[in-house]
Amino acid sequence: MTRYLLKSILQIVPVLFIISMLVFVLVRATGDPVALMLPESATEQDRIEMTEALGLNEPLYVQYGIFISNAIRGDFGISYHYGQQALPLVLERLPASIELAVVSMVISTLIAIPLGILSALKRNSYLDLIISGISVLGKAMPNFWVGIMLILFFSVMLGMFPVSGRGGLENMVLPAFTLGVGLAAQMTRMIRSTMLEILNQDYIRTARSKGIIEAIVVGKHAFRNGLISVVTIMSLQFTSLISGTLITETVFAWPGLGQLLVAAVNNKDMAIIQAAVLIIALLVIVINILTDVVYRLLDPRIKYN
Amino acid sequence: MTSSLLEVKQLKTIFSSENGDVPAVNDISFTVNPGETVAIVGESGCGKSATSLSIMGLITDPGKVIAGEVLFEGSDLLSLSKKKLNRYRGNKMSMIFQEPMTSLNPVFTIGNQISEVIRKHQRVDKETAIKKSIEMLERVGISNASKVIKQFPHQLSGGMRQRVMIAIALACMPKLLIADEPTTALDVTIQAQILDLIKHLSEQQNTGVLLITHDLGVVAEMADRVIVMYAGEIVEETTVAELFDNPKHPYTMGLLGSTPRLEVEQEMLEAIPGVVPDLTEMPSGCPFHPRCKYAIEACKLEKPALIEDFPDHFARCIRAKEGL
Numbered sequence: 001m002t003r004y005l006l007k008s009i010l011q012i013v014p015v016l017f018i019i020s021m022l023v024f025v026l027v028r029a030t031g032d033p034v035a036l037m038l039p040e041s042a043t044e045q046d047r048i049e050m051t052e053a054l055g056l057n058e059p060l061y062v063q064y065g066i067f068i069s070n071a072i073r074g075d076f077g078i079s080y081h082y083g084q085q086a087l088p089l090v091l092e093r094l095p096a097s098i099e100l101a102v103v104s105m106v107i108s109t110l111i112a113i114p115l116g117i118l119s120a121l122k123r124n125s126y127l128d129l130i131i132s133g134i135s136v137l138g139k140a141m142p143n144f145w146v147g148i149m150l151i152l153f154f155s156v157m158l159g160m161f162p163v164s165g166r167g168g169l170e171n172m173v174l175p176a177f178t179l180g181v182g183l184a185a186q187m188t189r190m191i192r193s194t195m196l197e198i199l200n201q202d203y204i205r206t207a208r209s210k211g212i213i214e215a216i217v218v219g220k221h222a223f224r225n226g227l228i229s230v231v232t233i234m235s236l237q238f239t240s241l242i243s244g245t246l247i248t249e250t251v252f253a254w255p256g257l258g259q260l261l262v263a264a265v266n267n268k269d270m271a272i273i274q275a276a277v278l279i280i281a282l283l284v285i286v287i288n289i290l291t292d293v294v295y296r297l298l299d300p301r302i303k304y305n
Numbered sequence: 306m307t308s309s310l311l312e313v314k315q316l317k318t319i320f321s322s323e324n325g326d327v328p329a330v331n332d333i334s335f336t337v338n339p340g341e342t343v344a345i346v347g348e349s350g351c352g353k354s355a356t357s358l359s360i361m362g363l364i365t366d367p368g369k370v371i372a373g374e375v376l377f378e379g380s381d382l383l384s385l386s387k388k389k390l391n392r393y394r395g396n397k398m399s400m401i402f403q404e405p406m407t408s409l410n411p412v413f414t415i416g417n418q419i420s421e422v423i424r425k426h427q428r429v430d431k432e433t434a435i436k437k438s439i440e441m442l443e444r445v446g447i448s449n450a451s452k453v454i455k456q457f458p459h460q461l462s463g464g465m466r467q468r469v470m471i472a473i474a475l476a477c478m479p480k481l482l483i484a485d486e487p488t489t490a491l492d493v494t495i496q497a498q499i500l501d502l503i504k505h506l507s508e509q510q511n512t513g514v515l516l517i518t519h520d521l522g523v524v525a526e527m528a529d530r531v532i533v534m535y536a537g538e539i540v541e542e543t544t545v546a547e548l549f550d551n552p553k554h555p556y557t558m559g560l561l562g563s564t565p566r567l568e569v570e571q572e573m574l575e576a577i578p579g580v581v582p583d584l585t586e587m588p589s590g591c592p593f594h595p596r597c598k599y600a601i602e603a604c605k606l607e608k609p610a611l612i613e614d615f616p617d618h619f620a621r622c623i624r625a626k627e628g629l
Contacts, residue, residue: 123366201407202402202404202407202408203407203408203409203410203411205358205363205365205402205408206402206408206409206410206470206473207410208362208363208394209361209363209394209395209399209400209402210394210395210399210421210422210425210473211390211391211392211393211394211395211396211422211425211426212391212395212421212422212425213387213388213391214387221410221413224410224412224413225410225411225412298412299411299412300411300412300457300459301411301457301459
């Protein structure tokens with residue numbers, strides 16, 4: 001286990017290097033920031049001066065060398081748009097993103113686990129049909145629409161929660177629900193099918209033959225085996241939440257990473273894009289390692305060499 | 306009140322399918338006395354396992370027990386609430402399954418899985434339960450029990466896992482042990498050991514055993530009485546010696562004929578022609594007649610009853626008396 005962890009942590013370095021190269025090249029391949037930064041009236045001379053001032057006239061490998069040696073020291077360059085260091089701008093947004101991701105995950109898990117187990121236990125009953133119907137609906141409703149509807153109902157009509165922005169817990173409720181509902185729909189269906197498969201296993205029959213109550217058969221013997229799938233989907237959902245909640249962030253004016261990153265792409269703000277992508281990549285890698293550790297704890301058959 | 310341990314009366318279990326309800330167990334009656342070993346034999350799909358699962362209350366959707374009684378020491382298990390049934394299961398009666406590789410929960414230790422049943426039925430604390438689990442493992446012939454107790458199923462061989470299953474089944478000293486093909490998935494050498502173990506422990510505790518098998522060798526080795534099942538019904542029932550010496554039903558004869566024997570020189574083994582009928586499309590009359598070499602016209606018309614043609618020897622064949 002310790003060896004596996006050490007190895008995984010060591011692997012982070014080359015992975016981040018490769019990602020940094022990819023981002024670096026792709027950002028430069030998609031357009032010239034100078035053209036965006038200068039007014040339309042700028043002359044060719046202005047353009048050349050600006051390019052030189054930003055160091056964009058150097059060959060790509062030289063630019064990359066400068067970038068990476070600075071990045072290792074935590075300097076991802078100055079954002080063209082904000083005129084500030086890029087990394088602090090990104091890190092400043094990170095707590096908002098993680099906060100939203102964690103709360104939506106908690107909401108979705110709290111909804112999905114009981115509903116998923118229930119619909120597996122009551123397979124093909126009306127209850128199962130209703131739960132399946134709701135989860136299809138939850139999956140089919142686009143985030144922006146759910147968000148706007150929640151705002152209309154709970155903020156505008158009932159005035160229960162703030163319309164937008166980040167602040168206390170009350171600001172968190174609507175955006176987290178907007179995200180959580182979609183995730184819960186997906187997770188419910190997954191837990192249902194996992195539990196259905198597990199409930200047919202021989203060891204469930206053995207557990208029942210021991211005379212233990214059904215709640216323990218399902219809660220201990222079956223669900224413990226289903227947790228692996230739950231953790232898998234939670235990990236996948238969490239990694240996509242960290243970077244990809246742009247629509248919800250926009251609807252609720254939530255100051256997360258998604259908004260910052262998309263704005264940076266529109267502005268060709270290289271420093272921010274590079275810093276944000278690398279930070280997100282690092283988070284994804286860490287989450288994956290943690291997921292593997294949890295797998296090991298949940299299933300004794302999994303061994304890492 | 307009856308003195309028998311288990312009395313199954315007119316048990317009927319169906320499985321719902323797209324082609325209608327399939328009677329997997331059709332009007333089965335038999336008894337098991339304390340300390341007695343009763344074997345149920347038959348081909349795959351004849352309803353042996355469905356019978357044992359019905360007794361344990363383990364038939365799950367789309368299956369359903371629709372009629373009959375399962376009297377355990379006089380009380381009908383089928384009419385008990387789940388809560389009351391659970392006082393019997395794992396305690397007074399328990400079951401060993403065919404597949405040791407998949408019958409243990411992969412994510413819990415052996416100790417957890419044995420002590421769970423002990424703690425459920427005997428009000429003891431965790432440490433006592435673990436101590437008892439180690440004792441049980443030693444009784445089923447696992448030498449390094451205190452190490453095995455901390456291991457997970459995947460770290461054990463099939464034979465070891467079946468020993469663990471036996472330890473779980475016998476942990477609360479049940480009066481009835483149902484063993485559903487306990488050795489089918491195991492190597493031949495291990496098979497003999499496991500059978501010896503079941504025999505030895507059941508004799509020690511005076512446990513009644515209901516042994517489900519398709520292997521007549523196992524029957525000869527273990528059983529006092531034998532029930533032969535075909536297509537969900539009992540076709541013959543008698544003592545083990547009588548069955549091997551004097552089979553009355555052509556199906557039993559076929560089963561015996563298709564088993565190799567050491568003392569008789571045979572060029573070819575006999576086989577029973579055809580296959581077990583589809584339970585949704587049962588033939589008219591005697592269900593075995595399409596495969597029976599002794600079948601006559603009358604066999605196609607009416608279903609024979611299970612009749613005691615000879616003392617303590619029941620057969621479901623209209624020609625049983627003719628000495629086929």
